[in-house]
Amino acid sequence: MAQGENLKRDNLPTMQLIRCLAELKKLGGKRGSVAAIARACGVHHGSVSRYLKISCEKGYLTEDYSFTKYGDAWLEGYQKLLEEIPLFLKKAGVPEKSISGNVRSLIENTEYTTLVSLIRYDRSRKDDFQGQKGTAARNILSEVLEYGASEVFFLLLKMDRGQDERGISMANQGFCKPGTLRHNKRGSWLELTICDMSAQSHIDGISMKGRLETLKYEQGGVLHRAKINGDKVRLPLEACRLLRKQGGGIRGEIPVIVTCNVGRVHMPESTALLVFWL
Numbered sequence: 001m002a003q004g005e006n007l008k009r010d011n012l013p014t015m016q017l018i019r020c021l022a023e024l025k026k027l028g029g030k031r032g033s034v035a036a037i038a039r040a041c042g043v044h045h046g047s048v049s050r051y052l053k054i055s056c057e058k059g060y061l062t063e064d065y066s067f068t069k070y071g072d073a074w075l076e077g078y079q080k081l082l083e084e085i086p087l088f089l090k091k092a093g094v095p096e097k098s099i100s101g102n103v104r105s106l107i108e109n110t111e112y113t114t115l116v117s118l119i120r121y122d123r124s125r126k127d128d129f130q131g132q133k134g135t136a137a138r139n140i141l142s143e144v145l146e147y148g149a150s151e152v153f154f155l156l157l158k159m160d161r162g163q164d165e166r167g168i169s170m171a172n173q174g175f176c177k178p179g180t181l182r183h184n185k186r187g188s189w190l191e192l193t194i195c196d197m198s199a200q201s202h203i204d205g206i207s208m209k210g211r212l213e214t215l216k217y218e219q220g221g222v223l224h225r226a227k228i229n230g231d232k233v234r235l236p237l238e239a240c241r242l243l244r245k246q247g248g249g250i251r252g253e254i255p256v257i258v259t260c261n262v263g264r265v266h267m268p269e270s271t272a273l274l275v276f277w278l
Contacts, residue, residue: 011058012111015104016043018078020051024065025075033065077112084119089167098167105168114177118153118277151178152190154276159255169272171258173197174212179276181237188237190252190276194228197260216257223257235274250278 023040027033038048055061060071067075085103094102106115156172176193194212212233215226219239226233240254254274 012108013078014108016041016047017051017055018075018082018107020048021055021060021071021075022079024052024061025067077116078107081107081112081115081119085115088119094167102168105172109173110177114153117178147184148182150181150183150278152181152276152278153178154190154192154274156256156258156272156274159271159273169270170197171212171256171260171270171272174258174260181276181278182234183237189234190237190240190274191232191234194231194233210261212258212260214257214259217254252276252278 019041020037023037024033027036034045034048034052038045041048052061052065055071056063059068060074061067082103085106086099089099089102154177156169158167158169174194174197176195180191182189182191196209196211198209215233216223217226217235217239219236226235235254237252240252243251243253252275255271256274257269257271259269
């Protein structure tokens with residue numbers, strides 16, 4: 001097993017790594033626990049040993065497999081997220097049977113601090129949003145934002161073709177988190193950074209990588225193709241539906257159509273709902 005299977009892109013943890021460290025914590029964090037962890041997590045001894053080795057290298061564990069203060073805080077933070085993210089997804093309308101897979105996607109592809117910000121925002125808000133588009137949407141931003149750039153958390157969700165299909169779109173992996181909202185006299189944009197995305201072949205199980213090729217959005221009844229400059233893509237805020245919460249919180253929504261290349265395969269167009277929060 002390569003290091004990439006222990007830590008995902010940008011050193012984000014896999015669910016298996018978190019589970020192994022949680023089991024080690026239960027056992028008192030000591031050597032001689034490899035066999036017990038392997039049995040509890042259903043993995044090979046060699047895999048557990050590699051998980052523990054990489055955890056030592058990252059500073060989560062000492063050489064005798066005791067947790068460092070940093071490791072304790074790291075594991076506790078992810079365990080809290082594993083409790084709270086399913087609640088967030090359930091409130092968002094994701095079906096129960098799809099929640100587990102979506103939790104894994106978020107944990108393995110989204111920065112910890114970004115997930116924490118999303119949960120805090122969701123916890124504090126009430127369902128008292130009022131939707132606005134176009135000039136009215138820009139006026140909302142002028143009321144609550146100063147000119148400049150602000151970080152925003154966002155997700156790409158599958159568009160509803162039936163309740164069972166709701167959840168996080170694969171296209172969500174194709175963008176770095178968080179995004180940037182740029183608001184100035186010339187206009188207002190949501191700027192996203194494109195990154196490599198990975199997928200597993202349904203034919204031979206081979207891991208493949210790809211990147212976003214096109215992104216389209218609707219504005220004024222016309223479908224526009226967003227300009228991609230290097231690894232940056234911009235969406236005008238006037239095309240988004242903004243929902244304002246009493247007290248200043250904002251949620252934005254815009255349906256998008258994306259295509260990407262994964263391996264040698266050009267993926268067909270897929271529609272997703274891009275949702276972002278301020």
